[in-house]
Amino acid sequence: MNPLSKMLRAAAFTAALASAAAPFAQAQPQQAAATYPSKPIHFVVPFPPGSGTDVGARFFARKLGELAGQPVIVENRAGANGFIAVKAVTSAPADGYTLLMGSNSTLATNVALFKQLPYDPVKDLAPVSTLMRSPIVLIVPANSPYKTLKDLIDAARAKPGQRTYASGSAAYQLMGELFADKAGIQLLNVPYKGAPDAVNATLSGQTDLGFSDITATMELLRGGKIRALAIAADQRLAGLPDVPTAQEQGIGGFSADTWTGVAVAANTPKPVVDKLSDMFVKILAMPETREFYARQNVITMKGGQDELRDFQREQIAVWKRIAAAARIELQ
Template sequence: MIDRRLNRRQISVLALSGIGSLGLGLPAVGNAQGDAYPSRSIKFVVPFPPGSGTDTTARMFARKIGELAGQPVTVENKPGGNGFIGVQAVMNAPADGYTVFLGSNSTLSTNAATFKKLPYDPIADFAPITLLSRGPCLIVVPSNSPYRTLNDLIVAARKRPGALNYASGSVSYTLYTEWLNELAKIKTTAINTKGAGEAINVTMAGTVDFSVVDASGAVELLKGGRLHALAYTAPERTPLLPDVPTSAEAGMPGYLAYNWVAAAVPTKTPPGAVKRLAALFEQAGASAEIKDYYSRQSTTLLMTGATEMRKYQIDEIARWKRLAATTGLELL
C-alpha cells in the first residue's frame, strides 16, 4: 500500500521543482559536487523500445534540452519486465541529475495497482519534474465487425456475459478496459498480447471482438479502413478522426482513458539539479518545434510542473487500486 503522505524531503523537492517558481533562462546551478549543472551529458532512460510513444517524446525533448543546456542529452531504451528494467537502471545510477526517467502511466501509476509486490514505489522513489504529454485511447473493433457503435457492443456483451473478448497490450490496457466494463455494466474476457502493437494486430485480424488502444498508434489504420472506431476517450473529438464520437457522445460519459508520459528523477537528486531540469523541460515545452509537433498529434502537450504531476499520479493510483479491488482483478 503506497503511503500518499509526503515526507519533508519530498515536499522540499516539490516546492523547488514546481513551475510557479521557475523562470525561463535560469542560471546554471551547482550539483552536489559544486560543478555547474549540467556540466556533462544527461541520459534519459525510457522503459520501452525505440518507436514507442514514450520514446518519441523522450527523443524530442532530449534534442531540445541538449540545445538549451549546451550538453548532449542521450536516450537509452531499457524495455522489458513491465518497465522494471528501466526503473532499476535509474535507481542504480547516481542520483546526481544526469540520469532522468522518462516514464509513462504504466510505470508511474498502474503498476502500483496491479502488482502484489512492486520492487519500487512510484511516489516515494521519484521526485517529479513534469507531466509532459497525454493522449486519449480509442475503442476499436475489426473493420468487418457487426458492432458499429459502442452501444452495439454493450448490448451484445450484456446478452452473453464473458463471451466477448478484448486484446490487452499491457496491464494498463487491462485496467482501462475493465473500467469500461464497470461503467457499461458488462463482463468481457481479456486476451493478453505482447504489447500494444500486437493488440492492434489481433484486433485487425478479428481474433478478438474489441480493444482499447492508444489513439496515436491506430489513427492511420482507421483512416485506411483496417479498423473501425467506436469511441475516442477524450472530451472533444480529434480533427485527425472527425467522424469518431467521443466517449460521451457514444453514451459513456466519464470514460476518459489516457496514456501519458512524464519526467522524474530519483528522490535523492540534489534540489538544485531538479530545479534546473524543471526549467529546461519548461523551456523545451515552450519551444515552437515541440508545440508544432503536438499540434499535429492526437497527443496533447501538458507541461504541468512537479506539483500537478504528483497530484495526478496519486489520483491515478487511487483510481486503479479501487478498480483492481472492485473488479477482482488478479494481481501479478
Template sequence: MLALRASSCRRHSARSRCRGKSRSWTGPGTHKGNAMTLRLLASVAAVVLAFCGSAQPQSYPARDIRVVVGLPAGSGGDVVARYYADKLSQLAGKPVIVENRPGMILSAGADAVAKAPPDGYTILITSVTSSHAANLFNFKKLPYDPIKDFAPVATLQRSYFILVVRADAPWKSVAELTAAMKEKGAKATYAYGSPPALASAELYKARIGLQAVGVPYKTAMASLPEMFRGELDFQFIDATQGTPLIQGGKLRGLAVTAGRQIPGANLPTMAEAAGIPEFDIAPTWGVLLPAGAPPAIVARLESWFGEIVRMDATRQFLARTHGAPFPGGAKDLADFIPKEIKKWQELSRLAKIVPQ
C-alpha cells in the same frame, strides 16, 4: 619523504636543528596552534565543498544523459519519450541517449531509474499514470516505492486511448459493438498492452455487462496480426499508435477514453457513446529522477522541460499524435502522483482488476 628527512638530518652537524623542528610541534602553545590549524583547514574545506556544490549544477550536464523509457522501441510511449529526449539534447547541448527497458508495463524502466545514481544523468520519462499509479493495483508488489524512490521534475502531456476494431469489422459504433459482444458472451475477446488499455476495457465490461476475455500483449502493436485476422474483437489502443492505423484504413476508431472531446479526433467519448459518465482515462506523462538528486539539477531540468512543452514544435507533435499539453513543474508532479494513485485505486475497483 621520511627517508629524505632522515638523511637531511644526518647531513647537518647541528642535530638540534632537526630536533628543533620536531620540538616546534610539541612546545608551549601547541594545542592552541593545532586548534587554529584545524579551524583553518575546516574553513578551507568548507569553501572547497561549497564551491564544488555550486559548480556541479553550473557545469551540468558535463556528459551524455540517459533517458529510460519502460516500453519497447517503436511503441507509442517510445515515440513520446524520444521526442522529448531530442528536444532536451538541443537545450542541454549534450547527447541524450534513449534506453528502452520494457517489462512489467513500464515498471521495469522505472525500477532501473530508481536504483540509478542520483546525479541527474539518468532520467525517467514515463506514463506516470501507469508506472506510478495503475501498476500499484496491477501487480501484487512493485520493486520500488512510487513516492519515496523518485524526485519529480515536470509533467509533459496527457494522452488518451481509442476503442478500435479492425477496419472491415461490421461494427461501426460503440452501440453496435456492445450488442455484438453481448451476443458472443465469453467467446468475445479483446487485447491489451498497458494498464490504461486494460482498465479501459474492464471498465467498459463492468459497466455494460460484457463477458469478453482479455488477452495480454507486451504492446498493442504486437496484437495487430491477430486483430487483422479477426481473432480479436476489439481493443483500446494508444492514440499515438492508433491514429496512423485509423488514417491508413487498417483500424476503425469508435470512441476515445478521455472525458471530453479531443480536437481533431472526430470521435465521441466513451462517456457519451457507451453511457458511462465516469469514463475518463487519459494517461499523464512526466519526468522523474532518482530520489536524492541535487535540487539545482532538478530545477535546471524542470526549466528545460517547461520550455520544451511550450515550444511550437511540441504543439505540432501533440496535434499529430492527438495528445494534449500538460505543463507543470516538480511540485505539480509531486502533488499529482498521490491523486492519480487514489483515482486508480477506484478505477481498479470498478474494473475489477486482479493484481498479477
C-alpha cells in the same frame, strides 16, 4: 586531564569537524548543478520503439539535447510492466544523467494492480515534469462485424467473458476494466508487451478489440486499417470528428487517457533536478512542441515538478478505486 574533560574536548573536536564539513557538503549539489550536464544523458523508455511514449521521448530527447548541449540517448527497456525501465533508472547513479520517460502505468496504475510492486513510484523516484496527455480510443479490426459501440456491447452481453481485448500495459488493462464496468459487460484481457504489439494484435484480429492512445493509432485509422468505435474523452477529437465519444453512445463515465512525465532516482541532487525541470518546462512552452502534439491530437501539460507529483498522487488514488470497484485480482 580527567575523563570528563577528555570527553568534552572530543565532543568539541567532532562538532568542529562537522561544522567545517557542512559547507563542503552543501556545495557539492550546487557544484553538480553548475557543471550539469557535462556528458550524454540517457532517456529510458519502458515501452518498445513506435509506442506513443517512445515517439514523445525521441522528440523531447532532441529538444533536451539542444538545450543541454549534450547528446540525449533514448534507451528502450520494454517488458515486465515497466519494472525493467524503472530498475535501470533507480539503480543508476543518482546524478541526473539517467532519466525515466515515465507513463501512467509506471508512475501510477501499477500501484493499483500489484500486491508487491518492486518499486515505489512516489518514494523511489523524484518528479521532474509532466509532459502530455493522450485520449484513449476503443479500436476494432477494419473487418470487424462491430460497426458501432452498441454492436460490440450486444455481442459481449450475449457471450459474457468471451470477447477479448488487447492491453499493452497494466494501465490499458485498467482502462479495459473501466469500460467493461461502465458498459455492464465482461471482457477477457489479453496482455501484450507494449502498445504497438497490442494494436497489431487488434489490427490482425487476434483480439476482438483494444484500447490505445491516439498517437499509436492515428495513421492506421486514417489509412482505414483499423476502426475506432469510441473516444474515451469529454468531446470528439478534431482529428477524428466522425468518431463519437463513449458518452454520446450511452456509456457514461468512460473517460481515460495516457500521460507521460519525466522522473529521476529519488536521491538525485535537488539543484540538478531543478535544472532538468526548467529545461523540460522550456521545451513544453516551445511553439514547435505544441504543434508537434497538436498534429497528434495530444494535449501538452503545464510541466514542472509539483505538477507531476500532485497529478501522480491523484492518478494513483483514482485507479486504485477503479481496480477495487472492478474487483481486479492483484498480480
